Amino acid sequence: MDLDAVKRSLEPASGGETLSRARFFETFVLYGLSIDLIEHGHVICSMKVPPRLLNSSGLLHGGLMVALVDVVGSAVFYSAGLPTSGVSLEISISYVDAAYINDEIEFDAKILKTGKTVIVSTVEIRKKKTGKIVAQARHAKYAVASSKL
Amino acid sequence: MDLDAVKRSLEPASGGETLSRARFFETFVLYGLSIDLIEHGHVICSMKVPPRLLNSSGLLHGGLMVALVDVVGSAVFYSAGLPTSGVSLEISISYVDAAYINDEIEFDAKILKTGKTVIVSTVEIRKKKTGKIVAQARHAKYAVASSKL
Amino acid sequence: MDLDAVKRSLEPASGGETLSRARFFETFVLYGLSIDLIEHGHVICSMKVPPRLLNSSGLLHGGLMVALVDVVGSAVFYSAGLPTSGVSLEISISYVDAAYINDEIEFDAKILKTGKTVIVSTVEIRKKKTGKIVAQARHAKYAVASSKL
Amino acid sequence: MDLDAVKRSLEPASGGETLSRARFFETFVLYGLSIDLIEHGHVICSMKVPPRLLNSSGLLHGGLMVALVDVVGSAVFYSAGLPTSGVSLEISISYVDAAYINDEIEFDAKILKTGKTVIVSTVEIRKKKTGKIVAQARHAKYAVASSKL
Numbered sequence: 094m095d096l097d098a099v100k101r102s103l104e105p106a107s108g109g110e111t112l113s114r115a116r117f118f119e120t121f122v123l124y125g126l127s128i129d130l131i132e133h134g135h136v137i138c139s140m141k142v143p144p145r146l147l148n149s150s151g152l153l154h155g156g157l158m159v160a161l162v163d164v165v166g167s168a169v170f171y172s173a174g175l176p177t178s179g180v181s182l183e184i185s186i187s188y189v190d191a192a193y194i195n196d197e198i199e200f201d202a203k204i205l206k207t208g209k210t211v212i213v214s215t216v217e218i219r220k221k222k223t224g225k226i227v228a229q230a231r232h233a234k235y236a237v238a239s240s241k242l
Numbered sequence: 243m244d245l246d247a248v249k250r251s252l253e254p255a256s257g258g259e260t261l262s263r264a265r266f267f268e269t270f271v272l273y274g275l276s277i278d279l280i281e282h283g284h285v286i287c288s289m290k291v292p293p294r295l296l297n298s299s300g301l302l303h304g305g306l307m308v309a310l311v312d313v314v315g316s317a318v319f320y321s322a323g324l325p326t327s328g329v330s331l332e333i334s335i336s337y338v339d340a341a342y343i344n345d346e347i348e349f350d351a352k353i354l355k356t357g358k359t360v361i362v363s364t365v366e367i368r369k370k371k372t373g374k375i376v377a378q379a380r381h382a383k384y385a386v387a388s389s390k391l
Numbered sequence: 392m393d394l395d396a397v398k399r400s401l402e403p404a405s406g407g408e409t410l411s412r413a414r415f416f417e418t419f420v421l422y423g424l425s426i427d428l429i430e431h432g433h434v435i436c437s438m439k440v441p442p443r444l445l446n447s448s449g450l451l452h453g454g455l456m457v458a459l460v461d462v463v464g465s466a467v468f469y470s471a472g473l474p475t476s477g478v479s480l481e482i483s484i485s486y487v488d489a490a491y492i493n494d495e496i497e498f499d500a501k502i503l504k505t506g507k508t509v510i511v512s513t514v515e516i517r518k519k520k521t522g523k524i525v526a527q528a529r530h531a532k533y534a535v536a537s538s539k540l
Numbered sequence: 541m542d543l544d545a546v547k548r549s550l551e552p553a554s555g556g557e558t559l560s561r562a563r564f565f566e567t568f569v570l571y572g573l574s575i576d577l578i579e580h581g582h583v584i585c586s587m588k589v590p591p592r593l594l595n596s597s598g599l600l601h602g603g604l605m606v607a608l609v610d611v612v613g614s615a616v617f618y619s620a621g622l623p624t625s626g627v628s629l630e631i632s633i634s635y636v637d638a639a640y641i642n643d644e645i646e647f648d649a650k651i652l653k654t655g656k657t658v659i660v661s662t663v664e665i666r667k668k669k670t671g672k673i674v675a676q677a678r679h680a681k682y683a684v685a686s687s688k689l
Contacts, residue, residue: 156309458603
């Protein structure tokens with residue numbers, strides 16, 4: 094497992110890096126996310142819902158959750174030794190419960206499939222305290238890192 | 243149609259509003275989005291892909307696209323006179339082609355279903371110049387605006 | 392739990408019943424399915440892949456798997472005491488591996504969400520011998536049994 | 541376009557063919573389906589909802605609709621000259637309205653994407669008379685016909 098690759102993909106860009114172009118959105122999204130577990134084919138991250146990621150109803154933004162599913166559900170492929178986290182093909186998510194400001198939520202990503210061409214991860218979003226599910230997602234990716242799908 | 247409700251849901255918070263808590267993420271996402279068409283059950287918005295929304299490969303971030311599907315696919319319900327844009331139940335998206343910096347892309351949202359309890363919109367993301375599809379999404383929502391799903 | 396309701400929903404119609412109109416398709420699909428486990432919010436069924444359910448490549452038919460996800464993923468709501476198995480809103484499935492004739496496969500259905508209006512189940516299709524995942528699905532339903540969505 | 545390949549994939553096996561193993565399920569599903577249009581990247585089929593395909597509530601079976609999405613949404617790739625209809629990766633469907641016995645419904649399949657490795661079709665299920673949408677689906681497939689995904 095390339096532990097550094099997993100970590101790099103989950104960490105906001107550091108100060109020294111120029112943020113003007115690269116990973117600004119991911120940095121915005123990832124800021125405050127901590128890595129709780131990295132093992133082969135399994136990554137858990139968590140976050141205390143910050144004010145900046147709420148929607149207009151004061152709940153954790155549903156679109157934002159998908160952005161995090163994208164990032165955490167991609168990192169898990171590095172944890173299984175894949176040299177790439179792939180190019181997104183499909184994401185689907187079911188929203189089950191609302192998450193509120195200051196809720197500790199975790200993103201539990203597992204690999205569902207590692208084929209030669211298509212790889213799939215699942216991400217379950219839960220409240221850390223109660224284990225209650227907030228959302229469940231699947232993320233299919235094209236294994237070869239390329240913009241040519 | 244409550245034209246103001248449609249517009250309000252698509253516009254980043256203005257300067258006078260306190261951004262610390264409310265709609266900071268949406269403002270971040272929506273900034274630069276222009277409204278091209280609002281008619282009954284149909285909304286088109288467009289955006290020139292800005293540097294801040296790229297992923298680490300230099301392409302429009304896939305998670306970000308879902309955040310925009312969420313917002314534009316919700317606004318379309320206001321355009322049909324619904325008093326609410328609902329609470330998200332399910333989002334699914336197929337990524338078809340990559341979008342690059344400065345590409346003009348449009349988000350074409352239509353209503354697929356307006357039931358008493360469940361409402362569904364579709365959002366097609368296209369390159370404005372060529373009409374080439376970048377992604378296609380469906381967004382199911384619970385019609386009653388409530389955090390109790 | 393209404394054990395009879397769970398069982399009834401998973402059993403092909405018996406000989407005495409007129410099959411001309413009611414449940415002919417389900418009977419065709421369910422024939423040969425056995426119930427391995429029924430507990431609160433959890434149902435496992437299994438089946439030896441029969442010749443009649445293969446596709447033209449000689450593999451278990453993907454559309455047929457969804458028909459079984461529909462049936463088993465609905466029965467699980469009865470196991471949690473719900474008076475209805477609901478009306479389908481959304482199904483999504485990821486195919487992970489092929490299943491061949493005579494493979495013993497199991498359909499493991501759990502409840503992801505029981506709301507007042509929307510209920511969601513997950514169904515994992517696995518090879519019984521190896522535990523290898525064949526497909527994973529989510530099934531969202533409208534809780535009130537009615538043709539008026 | 542290989543017109544014969546499109547047609548063959550949509551027709552139930554004829555009498556001369558041994559049905560014991562090959563395409564029995566598809567034949568069961570396809571029987572009564574007529575081909576209304578075949579053009580490059582676009583196929584429309586229709587069917588009068590027969591008693592054998594109803595669910596226990598007397599409506600067109602939701603799982604069955606997916607089986608037809610699978611078949612019609614695969615045939616459309618032949619219409620674009622692809623030498624294969626691929627191997628299923630993902631299917632997602634939103635159910636919008638119920639279809640009743642004797643309703644004339646059509647399955648309108650279009651190609652969303654033809655990549656070298658991943659191909660995607662959309663299938664809209666409508667009532668022929670009114671154009672009212674019954675369901676909308678997307679179907680992603682792996683382009684190389686192989687059981688090794």
